[in-house]
Amino acid sequence: MFRGLTGWRPGEGRAAAAVGAATDGGGQAPAEDDEPGPDATRRVVTWRRAVLAVLGMLLLAGAAAYLQKDRIAPEVADTLRATIGDERTARVESWFFRLEDRVQKVRYRVLGAEMDPFEVRPVRVEFVAREPAREVVVWAGARRSDAPVNPDAFLPQPMQFPQTRQLRDNPEPGEGTWTTAGLPRTSPDDPLLAKTFFRPDSSRPYALVGVLLVDARRVRLHLVAGTVDPGGSRGVKGPGSIPAEDVPKLLAAWNGGFKGDHGNFGMVAHGKEFQRLRNGLATVCTKKDGTFVMGEYGRDFTWDEATMEACRQNAVLLVDGGEISKRTNEGNDTWGYVQVNSSEFITWRSAIGVTKDGNLLVAAGNSLSAATLAKALWAAGAETAMQLDINSPYVLTSLFFPQPDGGVRPEKFMETMPDGPGRFLRVQERDFMYVTLDESRYR
Known part of the structure; x- marks a missing residue:
């Protein structure tokens, strides 16, 4: 009990007592309070x-x-291509499209979706310019006195709508049925244009493809190269605009094909070669007599300097010989320009086609693959069809309604289409197509 007294100094007892008080019976310091202080x-x-x-x-x-x-999106995509390359950008796009597709599916389950892309159009009265009276020449000759001449018998027959195919067991009202409502310069009695829609994907009921039918006998198709694409990388620039004299006769305009370097699909127009025409590609060509042809370049036709005016290629045919092409599910660069399988990208897509009667089809829709776009064109009666550009905001079809002052008022063909309808009235960096009223061959 006296241990440690030898070296005892004043104050050590109190220090030891303090240490003892700060330890428990096992010589360990007790745990501090777990509650944090006000600062913590x-x-x-x-x-x-x-x-x-x-x-x-x-x-x-x-x-x-x-x-x-x-x-x-265009600026982001161009920036990515410049920094990480085309292939990696395509992979990023594929991830984005998958995510967007999932979002659309969830949104449809929760909120539903419109099942008719045209039902939002308001009822309105349109100005229609009176066309000059048509001259009918009747040759004099012997005829029965009780059989009067009917001038209408000498007029062309109205456009016959192609027979549509049913894609679903439960079609929406108006689905697959041609109508002339809300279209410029047209009426049920005088169907210059007609429209319908399809839902080609049973797993995506909200994927709507609007199809515009145009009487090819009464219009002229024009192909316009943009100021940058498709020939910018080769130093060949197009006008990128609609001539002023064509504006009063405008009926519709829509986007062209891919950028010039994305697949290097050919284009010849305005007396220039923007990209070289290649065999095996889906091609539309306009002729100097106002007609047009569509098919596989090298198999169905080739460039003819004497008769052809312009050609544009893009990927391969969606519909060939009245049947959906077996190539719609091909991967690699068939439907794009990279090794990523862009045929499966679920996104906005556009196309043009021709019916068995030779009339023009213009189609576009959301949430589509190459295969479902082809199915919609086939259902609309396409004998031949080719894909144009894809992704928003590139896909756009504009209608043009004549005005009393000689101008036109643009409207989107489908209200859900990206971008504004007046796009094609401005100078364009990318190529596009349009049709004007031309009844010189309507006999």
């Missing part, structure tokens, strides 16, 4: 608020970017 609590709350604020900002930024994706 304040720091935790502050960090939680900061993290939640950042997450909220990211969520809002993501939502804003998604809502503006049609506007910013």
Whole structure:
């Protein structure tokens, strides 16, 4: 009990007592209070608020970017191609399309979707310019006195709508049925244009393809090269605009094909070669007599300097000989320009086709693969069809309604189409197509 007294100094007892008080019976210091102090609590709350604020900002930024994706997508894609290359950009696009497709499916299950792309059009009265009276020449000759001459017997027959095919057991009202409602310069008695829609994908009921039918006897098809595409990389620039004299006769305009370097699909127009025409590709060519042809280049026709005016190629045929092409599910660069299987990209797509009677079809729709776009064209009566550009905001079809002052008022063919309908009245960097009223061959 006297151990340690030898070296005892004043104050050591109190220090030892203090140490003893600070230890438990086993010589271990007791646990400190688990409750954080006011400063620690304040720091935790502050960090939680900061993290939640950042997450909220990211969520809002993501939502804003998604809502503006049609506007910013081209710039983002071009930036990515310049930094990570075409192939990696295509893979990023494929991931985005898969995500967007899932979002669309969830949205449809929760909110539903419109099942008719034309039902939002308001009823309106349109100005229609009176065309000059048609001259009918009747040759004099012997005839029965009780058989009067009927001038209408000498007029061309109205356009006959192609027979459509039913793609679903439960079609929506109007699906697969041709109508002239809401189209410029046309009426049930004088069907210059007609339209219908299809839902070609049973797993995506909200995927709607609008199809415009045009009486080829009464129009002229024009192919316009853009100021940048498809010939910009070769230093060959197009006008990118509709001539002023064609504007009063405008009926419809729509986007062209892929960018010039994306597949190097050929185009010849305005007396220039923007990209070389190649065999085996889907091709549409306009002729100097106002007609046009569509088919596989090298098999069905080739360039004829004496008769042809312009040609545009894009991928391979969607519909060939009245049947859906077996190549619609091919991968690699058949439907794009990279090794990524772009035929399966679920996105906006566009196409043109020709019926068995030779009339023009213009089609576009959302949430489509190459195969479902082909199915819609086939259902509309296409004998031949070819894909044009894909992805928003490139896909657009505009209608033009004549005005009393001689101008035209543009409207989108489908209200859900990206971009504004007046696009084609401005100078375009990318190629496009349009039709004007031309009844010189309508006999």
